[in-house]
Amino acid sequence: MQIVSWNVNGIRAVEKRGFVQWLQEDAPDILCLQETKARPEQLSQDLREPAGYHSYWASAKKAGYSGVAIFSKETPLGVDLLGNPEFDDEGRVLVADYEDFVLICAYFPNSQDCGVRLPYKMRFCNAVLTRCNALVQKGRHVVLCGDYNIAHTPLDLARPEDNEDSPGYLPEERAWMDTFIAAGYVDTFRRFHQGERGHYSWWSYRTHARERNVGWRIDYHCVDTGLLSRIQGASIRAEVEGSDHCPVELLIKS
DSSP, rough: OOOEEEEEEEHHHHHTTTTHHHHHHHHHHHEEOOOOOOOOOSOOOOHHSSSOOOEEEEOOOOOTTTOOEEEEESSEEEEEESSHHHHTTTOOOOEEOOOOOOEEEOOOOOOGGGGGGGGHHHHHHHHHHHHHHHHHHHTTOOEEEEOOOOOGGGGGGGGGGTTTTSSTSSSHHHHHHHHHTTTTTHHHHHHHHHTOOOOOOOTTTTGGTTTOOOEOEEEEEEEEHHHHHHHEEEEEEETTSSSOOOOOOEEOOO
């Protein structure tokens, strides 16, 4: 099973850059999208009801902001929100229940300059961890994918020394990732690419950062340790353009 996650930075914008053709050609089993910035009724039929997929949406109350979606070839047993209006009102999470695992598509908040939204972000992070732990305690496997808006270690951004005080690399954010991993979850990309530099999933639109590969790895697929034996691969699809992020991919043995 191929699960792809992609922050599209506006699904209507990425549609104009070949998104539908890419989806038809790549045809992942499940596609998780973040920062859709639209409600389903605002979209073309190709986006609202993509051929071959069931689509599920969580939109922010604020127009043109945040939002997540899941396109799935298989019909999930159920799809839900996180269950907390503080986060659901911003369209940050979809939870899809499949027979073998629960998939959480999440768009983690940006802590913003000077960490002005850091308290909100940490509440969100802890709420997601609580949900993951509750599922694992019930004997379920978990796949948590999406834009975490966190570069975990110095390997995960091109210029760590210059970004010690930057949102997405704040000590509190990195410490939460440490806590998350210690709680029994695995960064699947790092399982296959230990110690490697230069792998990024987001680049600023400024200063031709993508062309120079001056980026950050902030998009992840993490799984509980019990599911790890079935993970066959994890990769970053840097060749796919259309957003300031690129897709990230997970392969799971069915």
